[in-house]
Amino acid sequence: MRLILYLGKGGVGKTTTAAATAVRAAELGYRTLVVSTDVAHSLADALDAPLGALPTQLTERLWGQEINVLDEVRQHWGQLRTYLSTLLRRRGVDEVAAEELAIIPGMEEVVSLLHIRRQARDGNFDVVIVDAAPTGETVRLLTMPETFQWYAARVMDWEPTTLKAARPLVKALVPAADMFATLEKLTKGVEALRETLLDPEVSSYRLVVNPERMVIKEAQRAATYLALFGYPVDGVVLNRVLPVEAAEGEFMKELARIQQGYRQMVYDTFDPLPIWQSPHYARDLRGVADLSLVGQALFKDVDPVKVQFQGKTQEIVRDGDEYVMRLPLPHVEIGKVAMTKRGDELFIEIGNFRRDMILPTTLAERPARRAVFKNGVLEVRFGAPEALPATEEAPVV
Ligand SMILES: Nc1ncnc2c1ncn2[C@@H]1O[C@H](COP(=O)(O)OP(=O)(O)OP(=O)(O)O)[C@@H](O)[C@H]1O
Numbered sequence: 001m002r003l004i005l006y007l008g009k010g011g012v013g014k015t016t017t018a019a020a021t022a023v024r025a026a027e028l029g030y031r032t033l034v035v036s037t038d039v040a041h042s043l044a045d046a047l048d049a050p051l052g053a054l055p056t057q058l059t060e061r062l063w064g065q066e067i068n069v070l071d072e073v074r075q076h077w078g079q080l081r082t083y084l085s086t087l088l089r090r091r092g093v094d095e096v097a098a099e100e101l102a103i104i105p106g107m108e109e110v111v112s113l114l115h116i117r118r119q120a121r122d123g124n125f126d127v128v129i130v131d132a133a134p135t136g137e138t139v140r141l142l143t144m145p146e147t148f149q150w151y152a153a154r155v156m157d158w159e160p161t162t163l164k165a166a167r168p169l170v171k172a173l174v175p176a177a178d179m180f181a182t183l184e185k186l187t188k189g190v191e192a193l194r195e196t197l198l199d200p201e202v203s204s205y206r207l208v209v210n211p212e213r214m215v216i217k218e219a220q221r222a223a224t225y226l227a228l229f230g231y232p233v234d235g236v237v238l239n240r241v242l243p244v245e246a247a248e249g250e251f252m253k254e255l256a257r258i259q260q261g262y263r264q265m266v267y268d269t270f271d272p273l274p275i276w277q278s279p280h281y282a283r284d285l286r287g288v289a290d291l292s293l294v295g296q297a298l299f300k301d302v303d304p305v306k307v308q309f310q311g312k313t314q315e316i317v318r319d320g321d322e323y324v325m326r327l328p329l330p331h332v333e334i335g336k337v338a339m340t341k342r343g344d345e346l347f348i349e350i351g352n353f354r355r356d357m358i359l360p361t362t363l364a365e366r367p368a369r370r371a372v373f374k375n376g377v378l379e380v381r382f383g384a385p386e387a388l389p390a391t392e393e394a395p396v397v
């Protein structure tokens with residue numbers, strides 16, 4: 001089974017790309033499921049077909065689904081929540097506060113991912129393509145299995161002492177439910193889910209961008225975090241490219257010219273990942289026939305279900321007090337490296353190549369000491385965080 005997730009800023013074309021990839025995959029003979037986890041679903045609209053909480057068959061090998069995460073949480077984990085809020089109330093937490101606290105952070109995200117995994121297995125799909133919510137939320141979602149496990153471990157630790165007092169109450173509320181077992185089952189499920197999401201043979205993360213500065217920057221940040229957590233990114237979709245040849249009139253020519261610069265920025269930012277381009281279509285894209293054209297134009301003779309890039313696009317390792325960031329740049333010519341760091345931004349130039357990066361917090365707070373480009377790999381060394389200036393004020397106690 002393959003799992004392909006599309007990520008990107010709001011409105012860049014994630015849903016269109018996910019649906020087009022799914023249509024293409026089905027044409028190539030794969031049993032394909034395209035599923036939306038975004039609460040603001042628009043997949044049914046793109047496919048121009050009604051979709052529900054269970055997979056709906058659209059063509060011979062294509063199924064679509066919009067999961068209702070909130071319903072899922074209520075259905076499967078409602079009891080667990082009741083149990084947790086009961087425990088909290090027994091500890092003297094106010095009723096409404098207890099209800100809120102009983103919502104394990106990231107529960108919804110975890111539930112939707114668990115659901116997708118189960119569906120993929122039960123439905124015997126060759127490939128599941130996920131149309132996710134805009135990047136910020138999705139990156140958070142992908143780190144959730146870890147946060148969740150940490151949290152669940154704390155809850156289980158409470159159990160022996162708190163349970164004794166709470167048991168009669170819990171029994172009355174959720175008869176015959178063994179919550180400890182439920183939580184353990186959930187934790188096991190999350191662990192397996194984590195393995196699936198990190199397995200480069202199974203999961204591929206693809207970034208969707210437009211030739212626009214902020215869109216590219218956000219995708220670069222997402223790529224950094226995905227690399228940090230070990231999620232395998234295998235390509236970038238550059239969507240809404242204006243055809244330079246067809247641009248007529250000063251306004252369109254100028255827009256196309258500006259886009260050229262950002263197209264270069266996309267190549268510099270995501271090298272060595274493959275980049276697939278999609279033109280800006282001059283009409284609405286709706287339904288399987290439209291999406292089939294988009295998918296073919298996008299991937300040409302590439303099979304989008306196969307893994308398109310293997311290996312690391314960046315690596316951050318600790319070296320004593322310092323950190324070393326390694327960026328493989330196989331297509332960059334040898335040249336003098338110039339580097340500037342401003343807050344969480346790092347600007348690198350090697351000859352004609354430029355990369356603007358947004359650094360993860362760990363590196364942003366450290367000074368960039370040295371950059372060397374050797375054997376196609378750029379290495380940037382970050383020193384120990386600078387000491388904050390001493391203040392005269394007394395510490396707040
Ligand atoms: N290459 C393109 N040419 C023309 N229109 C496009 C193109 N790509 C997407 N669109 C249109 O732009 C709109 C937004 O696209 P889409 O819904 O795929 O974006 P999204 O990233 O999923 O948005 P959201 O973040 O809101 O989920 C849709 O109406 C879609 O048909």
Ligand SMILES: [Mg+2]
Pocket residue numbers: 014015016038042131132
């Ligand atoms: Mg969308």
